[in-house]
Structure formats: C-alpha cells, structure tokens
Amino acid sequence: MKIACIIPAYNEEKNIVTAIQEVQPFVDEVVVVDDGSSDQSASLAQAAGATVLRHIINRGQGAALRTGTQYALETGADIIIHFDADNQFHAEEIPSLLEPLRHQEADAVLGSRFLEKRSQLPWDKRYIIMPLARLVNRLFFGVRLSDPQSGFRALSRKTASQIQITNDGMAHCSEILYQLFKYRQRIKEVPITVTYHHYGQKFSGGLKIISDLIIQKIIK
Amino acid sequence: MLQQILALIVIIFFVGRLFQQKKKKQINRQELSLWLIFWILAAAAIIFIHRIDQLVARLGFSGTAINILVYLVIIALIYQVFRLRLTLARLERDLSQINQHLTLRNK
Numbered sequence: 001m002k003i004a005c006i007i008p009a010y011n012e013e014k015n016i017v018t019a020i021q022e023v024q025p026f027v028d029e030v031v032v033v034d035d036g037s038s039d040q041s042a043s044l045a046q047a048a049g050a051t052v053l054r055h056i057i058n059r060g061q062g063a064a065l066r067t068g069t070q071y072a073l074e075t076g077a078d079i080i081i082h083f084d085a086d087n088q089f090h091a092e093e094i095p096s097l098l099e100p101l102r103h104q105e106a107d108a109v110l111g112s113r114f115l116e117k118r119s120q121l122p123w124d125k126r127y128i129i130m131p132l133a134r135l136v137n138r139l140f141f142g143v144r145l146s147d148p149q150s151g152f153r154a155l156s157r158k159t160a161s162q163i164q165i166t167n168d169g170m171a172h173c174s175e176i177l178y179q180l181f182k183y184r185q186r187i188k189e190v191p192i193t194v195t196y197h198h199y200g201q202k203f204s205g206g207l208k209i210i211s212d213l214i215i216q217k218i219i220k
Numbered sequence: 221m222l223q224q225i226l227a228l229i230v231i232i233f234f235v236g237r238l239f240q241q242k243k244k245k246q247i248n249r250q251e252l253s254l255w256l257i258f259w260i261l262a263a264a265a266i267i268f269i270h271r272i273d274q275l276v277a278r279l280g281f282s283g284t285a286i287n288i289l290v291y292l293v294i295i296a297l298i299y300q301v302f303r304l305r306l307t308l309a310r311l312e313r314d315l316s317q318i319n320q321h322l323t324l325r326n327k
Contacts (some may be wrong), residue, residue: 033323053323053324053327054323054326055319055320055323056319056322056323057315057319059315059316059319060316063316063319063320066316066320067319067320067323067324070320070324071324071327074324166313168312168313168316215305215306215309216309218306219306219309219310219313
C-alpha cells in the first residue's frame, strides 16, 4: 500500500526540512508542491529527499493540493495525506489517520482540533470563528463535523479521485468536506494536536472563504 | 438648462472619443454598440429630464428623476463589478489549470 503525503509550501524555507523529516518515517513518498516560492523552499525540500513539484506562479494552497493530489494519483498512491509545511501539525499522529483507511472503516479521515482539547487555539478562534465556520458549513453544505477547517486529512485513492478541488485558496477545506458529504463517503474524525506558531486564518479570511465558495458555485 | 447643455457636450465628447477608438481598432463593433447605446440613453435621460421627473412622481417616488437615475446607475455599476469579479474568477481558474498542467508535464 503506497502512502503519499502532499505538503504545499510557499516561502517555507525555515520549516520545510523539519516537516519533511518528521513525515518521512510514516509515508512512502513526501510530495512538496512549491507554490511559486521566492526562497529556497524547493531546493531544500529536494535535498531532504522529497519529490518536488514547482508551480511557476503562486496559486494558493488549494491549487497546490490539487496538483499534489493529481501527481500522487498518477504515480499510484493508495492513500493520500494532506499536511502543512509550517510544522503546526504533528507527524507522529499520521498513523492514527491511516488506521481507519487501512482497516477500510472509512474513505476519508479528518484530523480534528476539537475532539480532544490538545490544541491551544486562540480563544476567539475556539469560541467565535470556528463555531461560525461550523454553522456556515452546516447551513450551506450540510456538513456536520467538529472541525470545519482542518487541513490535516487522509484520503483513500478512490475518494481522492472523486473529489475535485476547484478553490485555489483556503476555501478548499470547506469544499473538500462538502464533496465528501455529497459523494456519501465514509468519514471518520480523529483527534489531532495543532501547535500554533502564528495566528493563521483571521475573521476576514473566513469572509473571503465564504465569498470564494459562492463565486466558485456560480462559475461552475 | 445650462447644466443640461454642459452634460450633453460631455456626452458628445465621449461619443466622439468612442468613434476615434473604433477607428484606431482599440474597441470592436460590439463594444462600440454597447457604449453608444449607453450614451444615447444618458443623452435621452438628460433631454427628457422633466418628463422623467413627472413619471417618477406619478409612480409615487419622493425623489427627483436625477436621484432615481443615480440609484439606477449605482445598481448597474455594482452589477458590472460583480460580472467583472466572475470573469476574473474564471480567468484565475484557467490560469491555475495551465499552471498545474505545466507543473505535472515538467515533472
């Protein structure tokens, strides 16, 4: 069973090597999608032993994940993991995401920051932004999950080929969840730990996600 | 009256520019027609401003014709901005597809 881990990276030269080294023991191939970085992310990732795909221009995390997932499918991956380059996720939690897929108990396993209170989320994210995002997902997409915006997930080959990421930016998270529900995939959430090195998505980012989702729906 | 004449002069200036642009092939026939219709409607609104005033009053609006025209123009502008946003989103999507194609082909 071939396991590929996709790591989108944009100007992540400070973190990318650590991220790759931490992930490598748990997967067969680490695929770094360098999303038009102007720093040394790509060369460092290559030297660290990752397969590097280079976007000639910056297109966003969703676009990078789409490229990486497509590559993984073309090269015969059976399980595809989406992971972040900024060392917020803990690679040692990858086996707990893989377990339900290996035992064919789920088609998609999603990391959740809310199942156990391991992650130290900023209070406004925990009590305002995330509950609002959860509400938007529930009302507009019928998605009922504890974590509305987790980027740490593992997909079976069949599920990854079914899902079409059309949002280039951060809206891909909601889009993936929506499609998982739409195609009636078996979803399992597992607790993950997220260590915040920076604030990340702000409230304005949340509004942009909603507007991107609406625009994509119209132009489809 | 003076304001109406001034407004019409401005419109004539822009219509003249429009034909110049067409002559230099900076715009196509379709764009020329679209803008020509826009300026003709604007000129008609200025010439018949008092009639529109009466019509607006008869329809029960408290504002004058010029207010209603401004509101309509704002709505039209918002719609155009929205259309532009959709066009940009389509272009961005195409750009990403080309980018992905090139990335995977060069691997």
